[in-house]
Amino acid sequence: MILELIPSTLRMATPLGFAALGGIYSERSGVINLALEGMMLIGAFGYVVGTQGFGSTWVGLLIGIGFGVALSLVHAIATVTFHAEQVVTGIGINILALGITEYLLPSSKQVGGLPHWQLPLIGSYSFIVYLLPVLMVASHILLFKTPWGLRLRAAGESTEALAALSLSRAKWQYLGILLSGLLAGTGGCFLASEVHYFTKGMTAGRGYLALAAVIFGNWRPLSGVSACFLFGFATALELANRWNIPGQLLHSLPYILTMVVLVGFVGTSRPPASLGKMKS
Amino acid sequence: MNIRKLFVSLVRDKTSQSRKFLLSCIPPLLAILVFFLSCGIVVHIRGQDALEFYKIIFFSGFANFDEVGYVLFNATPLVFTGLAVAIGYRSGLFNIGCEGQLYVAAFAAAWIGMHLNLPAFLLIPFCIAAAMIAGAAWGAVPGFLKARYGAHEVINTIMMNFIAFALMNYLVTSVYQEPGQMIPQTPQIHETARIPRLAALVPFLPQSNPLNASFLIACGSVVLCYIFLTYTRWGYELRLVGSARDVASYGGINPRTVTVWVMALSGAVAGLAGVAEVLGYRYRYLDNFSSGWGFTGIAVALLGRNNPFGILAAAVLFGLLNKVALDIDILLGIPRGLFLAGQGMLIIWLVCIEGISRKKNDS
Numbered sequence: 001m002i003l004e005l006i007p008s009t010l011r012m013a014t015p016l017g018f019a020a021l022g023g024i025y026s027e028r029s030g031v032i033n034l035a036l037e038g039m040m041l042i043g044a045f046g047y048v049v050g051t052q053g054f055g056s057t058w059v060g061l062l063i064g065i066g067f068g069v070a071l072s073l074v075h076a077i078a079t080v081t082f083h084a085e086q087v088v089t090g091i092g093i094n095i096l097a098l099g100i101t102e103y104l105l106p107s108s109k110q111v112g113g114l115p116h117w118q119l120p121l122i123g124s125y126s127f128i129v130y131l132l133p134v135l136m137v138a139s140h141i142l143l144f145k146t147p148w149g150l151r152l153r154a155a156g157e158s159t160e161a162l163a164a165l166s167l168s169r170a171k172w173q174y175l176g177i178l179l180s181g182l183l184a185g186t187g188g189c190f191l192a193s194e195v196h197y198f199t200k201g202m203t204a205g206r207g208y209l210a211l212a213a214v215i216f217g218n219w220r221p222l223s224g225v226s227a228c229f230l231f232g233f234a235t236a237l238e239l240a241n242r243w244n245i246p247g248q249l250l251h252s253l254p255y256i257l258t259m260v261v262l263v264g265f266v267g268t269s270r271p272p273a274s275l276g277k278m279k280s
Numbered sequence: 281m282n283i284r285k286l287f288v289s290l291v292r293d294k295t296s297q298s299r300k301f302l303l304s305c306i307p308p309l310l311a312i313l314v315f316f317l318s319c320g321i322v323v324h325i326r327g328q329d330a331l332e333f334y335k336i337i338f339f340s341g342f343a344n345f346d347e348v349g350y351v352l353f354n355a356t357p358l359v360f361t362g363l364a365v366a367i368g369y370r371s372g373l374f375n376i377g378c379e380g381q382l383y384v385a386a387f388a389a390a391w392i393g394m395h396l397n398l399p400a401f402l403l404i405p406f407c408i409a410a411a412m413i414a415g416a417a418w419g420a421v422p423g424f425l426k427a428r429y430g431a432h433e434v435i436n437t438i439m440m441n442f443i444a445f446a447l448m449n450y451l452v453t454s455v456y457q458e459p460g461q462m463i464p465q466t467p468q469i470h471e472t473a474r475i476p477r478l479a480a481l482v483p484f485l486p487q488s489n490p491l492n493a494s495f496l497i498a499c500g501s502v503v504l505c506y507i508f509l510t511y512t513r514w515g516y517e518l519r520l521v522g523s524a525r526d527v528a529s530y531g532g533i534n535p536r537t538v539t540v541w542v543m544a545l546s547g548a549v550a551g552l553a554g555v556a557e558v559l560g561y562r563y564r565y566l567d568n569f570s571s572g573w574g575f576t577g578i579a580v581a582l583l584g585r586n587n588p589f590g591i592l593a594a595a596v597l598f599g600l601l602n603k604v605a606l607d608i609d610i611l612l613g614i615p616r617g618l619f620l621a622g623q624g625m626l627i628i629w630l631v632c633i634e635g636i637s638r639k640k641n642d643s
Contacts, residue, residue: 078628084635087374087434091578096624102618200617208438215435226634227331246454248446255439255446262431271432 005236010129013232015040017132018187020217021139021208022144022180024224026072027214028143029176030156030169030274033125034090035075036184037207038097043068043188051111057128061114061189068185069178072098076177086276098201108198114190129167132225139221152176156189156210156272169243184210212258219272230254290585307633309487309582312597315626319618340607341600345484348570349491350442355592355599356560357382357553357570359498360585361577362548362591363505366435369586371542372522377422377437378550379574380444381415384434385551388414389558390565391456393469400472404559407473411555412548418444419547420540433543441574452567475560494556499592506588514564518542550574577625582634598623 019036026033043064050056050063075093078084118124143149154161155172162169184207191206192198209231217224231254238250291299314430316337320330341351360379375381383587389411396403409434422436458467479485509515520528521538527537553573558565580598584590605619 034434038557074628078632078635081633082635083639084628084631086580086629088374088582091376091575092624092627092631094624095572095575095627096621099617099619099621099624101417103615103621106615106617205442208442212439213434213436246450248450252446255442259425259431259436259439262435263425263429264431 002270005123005233005240007123008236008239009229009232010125011232012130012235013225013236014126014132014230015187015191016206016213016231017136018128018190019184019207020213020224020228021135021221022183022187023211023214024139024143024217024219024221025152025176025183026180027176027219027275028153028156028272029173030272030277031075031079031177032086032172032176032276033075033180034087034208034211035071035093035097035202036090036180036210037205038090038094039068039071039181039184039203040188040191040207040210041094041101041203042071042097043185044192044202045105045188045198046185047189048084048108048111049105052109057112057114057193060193061186064189065182065185068183068188069181072177072181072184074234075175075181079096079146080173080177082113094207100131101198104198104200106200110196113194113196114193124195126190128186128193129210136221145219153272156274159274209254212254215271216258230257298391300419304585307632307637308594311583311626311633313631315622319622322388322618322622323612323614325500325613328614333608333612333614336607336611337604340484341603346486346489347603349478349485349489351483351596351599351603352495353491353561353599354602355595356495356556357573358576358580358595358598358613359592360553360612361550362580362595363501363588364553364554365577365581366507366584366586366588366591367505367549368542368546369581370522371518371538372547373423373426373539373542374434374526375419375543375546375550376434376578377419377547377574378553378570378577379570380437380441381418381547382552382554382557382570382574383444383448384418384563385411385415385548386554386558386569387415387451387466387565388551389473390469391562393473393559393563394467396454396473397470398472400474403470403473404475407436407456407559408468411521411551411558415551415554416544416548418542419550423540423543426543427539431593440636445568448565449567452565456565458564465543466565468564469558474558474563475556476505477560484628489560492556492560494552496559497552498556498595501549502592509588514541527628550577553577576623579623582627582630589612 019040019135023036045053046064046067047060051060074189075089078089079086104110114128116124117127117130143153151162151167152172152175155169159169188203191203213227214224216227234250234253239249241247241250320333323333324330328632333529341347359383360633364378367377385430389407392410393403396406418440422433422440425431425436426433452464452466456466475493477490479487479489484492509519517538520533521535525535557569562569576598584594601619605616609613609616616622
């Protein structure tokens with residue numbers, strides 16, 4: 001029974017996982033990223049447009065990721081350079097992405113999907129699905145075991161430490177945000193490649209859910225992505241629904257869980273100390 | 281005060297209040313200008329006549345009473361969500377949950393309007409009260425979680441939005457759906473629960489115009505909100521917690537208590553947007569009726585500098601933009617997405633300008 005749900009769990013969790021990893025990089029560097037939703041959406045858009053235009057899913061993937069990074073650059077310029085309110089910027093970017101994509105591509109033709117790899121015992125999934133656990137572990141090592149990660153986290157924790165090393169906080173924050181665009185864009189590409197088309201607003205709140213997973217996972221890659229698998233499982237349950245539980249109830253389960261976690265029943269969740277603060 | 285004195289006080293006196301006020305008006309106006317310019321550029325790139333586009337913008341909202349009526353009708357829910365966001369913001373809280381709060385409130389209003397059969401002078405206040413209580417409850421939960429556990433209200437209001445969407449969808453498709461209908465909507469509310477349209481009162485307004493008395497409620501809320509924030513003790517506490525939390529607690533104000541009631545109040549005001557929809561326009565609850573009013577409210581509050589009268593002006597501007605978006609879609613064939621993109625850009629410009637001025641003040 002549970003085994004049947006594995007394929008759809010993986011498919012639901014993968015885009016969330018990528019966006020959540022992106023969110024972790026951005027938030028660890030001290031910048032709140034509500035724009036994940038828009039970055040995913042424009043990634044999905046870029047994938048479909050690129051695949052349609054160049055006839056290659058690889059080019060589509062590149063363009064989708066490129067669009068995600070470009071949109072994250074807007075977030076970075078606004079929040080880091082201009083000290084704009086991070087939450088509002090994120091919402092503005094989401095509306096911008098929704099508008100641009102709806103305007104340029106009201107409905108799309110069918111496009112091809114990214115290649116699936118057949119693995120023994122596991123089955124056949126898009127290679128992006130296999131990439132997620134790899135990136136999850138890599139991100140953990142990068143953030144917590146290397147000097148590079150220490151500096152990125154310092155940007156989000158204590159500005160004095162970076163200043164003492166005469167490193168620019170802004171540079172690390174740009175890096176964090178651009179990485180979030182890259183990863184969320186990839187998540188968007190996967191989303192579009194699995195359903196083979198683009199519709200307006202197709203991310204349907206997944207960016208916000210990914211952000212919830214970031215917080216759920218205490219801003220750590222391993223637990224953040226695990227939260228995505230949990231959320232993916234909840235969605236898979238909702239899709240498979242055969243116990244007559246209202247689907248909407250299962251649908252809101254991840255959100256309720258997140259609120260419970262925030263309240264601290266499961267463990268304390270502590271954001272990076274300087275998250276959202278721009279004053280130096 | 282003669283004109284010369286006023287001029288001197290504006291130009292020379294750096295501490296003058298009117299000078300400060302005028303200066304604070306520049307950034308939003310600049311952002312609106314940039315917004316219109318970039319829209320024109322995009323229209324030009326599309327290979328269409330940008331002048332024609334500007335003509336439609338400037339004339340479509342004001343040509344006659346009918347047009348003005350539509351603009352004010354569009355503005356009504358945005359006044360409420362804008363005020364709701366501003367009430368939170370002035371106290372240092374971000375209420376991103378207006379969207380969910382207005383859905384819950386709209387449903388409460390519709391439920392009372394369907395089930396109670398009372399004369400209008402009782403039923404309408406009942407419906408409004410129910411909506412405000414529902415909105416307040418939905419807002420108070422993140423407020424309480426913030427006050428009691430320090431859980432960030434941004435995340436919790438977003439979560440509450442999704443929970444509201446799911447819950448309302450469930451109620452309107454499984455429990456209260458109009459019998460024999462495929463559309464996810466409730467049956468109509470009683471005649472006596474309906475807020476009258478203004479077409480009956482204003483002589484030049486055509487009967488088809490949807491502008492209704494909820495716009496007057498919106499105007500009343502703006503004034504009440506201004507008086508509340510500026511002249512009452514609670515308004516003072518609210519602003520003090522927003523601007524100097526430590527001072528507030530030293531002065532005997534409990535910031536936690538304030539957080540809870542501010543979020544509740546914000547939710548209640550956001551709920552009035554649902555009232556405007558259910559009692560004033562559609563006379564029933566339709567699933568997903570709001571086209572992002574809760575989120576546009578953030579832009580409205582930002583553009584109105586979190587001042588109630590500024591918010592009224594900003595809401596009318598957005599009401600106009602919504603109308604223009606429809607008109608250019610019909611007349612020039614420019615899809616609505618362009619407007620949405622422009623709106624997003626406007627928000628980003630606004631926060632950037634505001635951020636730069638804040639940066640300047642800090643240094």
